[in-house]
Amino acid sequence: MSTIRSREIALAILTVSAVLVLAGYYLNIEGLKSLAKDLQSWAIVIAAFALGLGAVNLVSFHSMHIIRRTEHQWYLSALLLLSFAVTLITGLLLTPAHPVFKWIFAYVLAPLALALYSTLGFFIFSAAYRALRIRTYESSILLLCALVAIIASAPVYEAIWSGFATLGQWFNDVPGTAGGRALYLGVAIGTVIFGLRTIFWYERSQLGGE
Amino acid sequence: MPDEEKRDIWSTLEHIDRRILYWILAAIVVFTLLVPIGLPLKVSPRTNDFYHVLEKIPDGKAMVFSIDATVETWPENGPGAVAIAKYIVSRHFKTIIWGFFPDAALLGEKYIVPIFKEAGLKYGEDYVFAGFFPGGETTVARLTTDIQGVIKKDFYGNLIENLPMMKNIKSAKDIALVIDIDGTNGTEFYIRHWKPAGVPVISTVVGVIISGYLPFLGSGQLSGMLMGIKGNAEFEKLTNHVGKGMSAMDMLSLAQTALIILIMIGNIALIRHWLRRG
Numbered sequence: 101m102s103t104i105r106s107r108e109i110a111l112a113i114l115t116v117s118a119v120l121v122l123a124g125y126y127l128n129i130e131g132l133k134s135l136a137k138d139l140q141s142w143a144i145v146i147a148a149f150a151l152g153l154g155a156v157n158l159v160s161f162h163s164m165h166i167i168r169r170t171e172h173q174w175y176l177s178a179l180l181l182l183s184f185a186v187t188l189i190t191g192l193l194l195t196p197a198h199p200v201f202k203w204i205f206a207y208v209l210a211p212l213a214l215a216l217y218s219t220l221g222f223f224i225f226s227a228a229y230r231a232l233r234i235r236t237y238e239s240s241i242l243l244l245c246a247l248v249a250i251i252a253s254a255p256v257y258e259a260i261w262s263g264f265a266t267l268g269q270w271f272n273d274v275p276g277t278a279g280g281r282a283l284y285l286g287v288a289i290g291t292v293i294f295g296l297r298t299i300f301w302y303e304r305s306q307l308g309g310e
Numbered sequence: 311m312p313d314e315e316k317r318d319i320w321s322t323l324e325h326i327d328r329r330i331l332y333w334i335l336a337a338i339v340v341f342t343l344l345v346p347i348g349l350p351l352k353v354s355p356r357t358n359d360f361y362h363v364l365e366k367i368p369d370g371k372a373m374v375f376s377i378d379a380t381v382e383t384w385p386e387n388g389p390g391a392v393a394i395a396k397y398i399v400s401r402h403f404k405t406i407i408w409g410f411f412p413d414a415a416l417l418g419e420k421y422i423v424p425i426f427k428e429a430g431l432k433y434g435e436d437y438v439f440a441g442f443f444p445g446g447e448t449t450v451a452r453l454t455t456d457i458q459g460v461i462k463k464d465f466y467g468n469l470i471e472n473l474p475m476m477k478n479i480k481s482a483k484d485i486a487l488v489i490d491i492d493g494t495n496g497t498e499f500y501i502r503h504w505k506p507a508g509v510p511v512i513s514t515v516v517g518v519i520i521s522g523y524l525p526f527l528g529s530g531q532l533s534g535m536l537m538g539i540k541g542n543a544e545f546e547k548l549t550n551h552v553g554k555g556m557s558a559m560d561m562l563s564l565a566q567t568a569l570i571i572l573i574m575i576g577n578i579a580l581i582r583h584w585l586r587r588g
Contacts, residue, residue, distance in 0.1 A: 143448040222331075
């Protein structure tokens with residue numbers, strides 16, 4: 101019973117907030133606009149709290165792995181929590197503008213993140229070689245489009261023949277933009293429908309229900 | 311025996327071991343870094359359009375420099391961001407630097423703020439570094455009407471209302487342009503909230519999200535876009551601020567060429583396989 105009530109209360113808050121923010125956007129009533137502004141400010145504060153909640157969740161999840169000595173995982177979790185603690189304490193005590201915090205960013209976080217991301221280039225290089233084959237009619241079209249995109253994005257081909265750049269831009273401007281617009285229109289209509297379903301309580305998945 | 315040997319070679323070419331492909335790419339990267347070739351680079355119409363948007367803004371106007379990139383996307387976003395910052399400095403625009411991803415604070419502090427410092431611009435009068443704000447799109451929407459209501463303090467803990475530059479900057483109406491350094495989807499936030507408020511938005515984006523922004527570019531909601539590392543390098547060339555973007559162009563051209571050759575080899579081997587099988 102209490103679960104049902106708490107869900108109904110959450111849905112009521114959601115509906116009232118959504119209607120007020122929408123009304124503040126469309127109607128030129130000063131009091132309403134001010135209320136919508138306040139609600140937006142609350143949302144920003146809640147988002148800041150969400151970061152803290154994420155940190156608590158991270159600590160809780162990995163602490164469990166360490167306590168249970170999960171095979172092939174607990175020592176990685178311990179390393180993660182140690183790194184997290186060092187970064188957090190340094191940031192809180194010394195502020196993010198301190199040289200020690202900046203050192204952690206420049207010489208630990210940045211190289212690790214870059215190394216991880218740059219491996220994608222190698223995977224894509226290998227995947228493109230394997231996937232771009234003329235096995236079917238559809239895959240042949242994919243191969244053709246991919247070749248145009250690759251040639252158009254390599255500066256040397258544009259210098260050899262300016263037609264490559266024109267062809268690349270045509271692909272971007274005509275089929276690319278048309279496909280993108282269709283996608284965005286679909287997403288926009290879906291978002292409006294999702295918003296309306298949420299306001300009228302038909303959509304409850306955001307509260308963890310069916 | 312010779313037939314079998316031939317079949318083996320073509321079969322190998324059809325299924326080249328991924329480790330060989332990785333070595334080919336690694337060799338290209340190392341070679342182009344050690345021996346710059348200086349392959350030609352032409353400035354595309356898109357980059358020219360981006361430049362002209364910046365050029366049309368009168369000197370000294372206020373603008374937002376939004377870092378919505380992450381450490382991972384910085385090698386692609388960074389060269390453009392640095393070249394744009396150098397251009398801004400040369401035009402004495404009043405600049406507010408902020409971002410909506412945690413990395414923005416540190417990227418801005420390490421790569422962008424030093425450009426303003428080295429140019430001798432005064433903090434608080436010529437530029438303000440606000441750091442990172444949570445809240446994503448909601449924050450961007452709120453900033454449109456009330457910048458100082460969201461930003462109380464800058465990255466260094468100074469009260470925003472005490473900074474001379476911010477005395478005349480209260481909302482989007484006081485901003486002439488938004489430049490978004492986009493490695494995620496931050497530009498969409500500005501397109502949805504700042505463009506309707508009358509502020510033109512330009513963006514430098516990573517390659518994988520270019521196609522997502524083309525509809526906005528076509529409709530005029532996005533006034534200009536630097537497309538990936540190539541667009542960044544073109545902007546460096548156009549503004550004579552040569553940096554890491556230009557140095558990546560040899561690598562890009564050679565890696566793309568190697569990829570085209572490998573794709574062709576794979577397909578020829580596949581066709582040959584079909585022909586042999588009948």
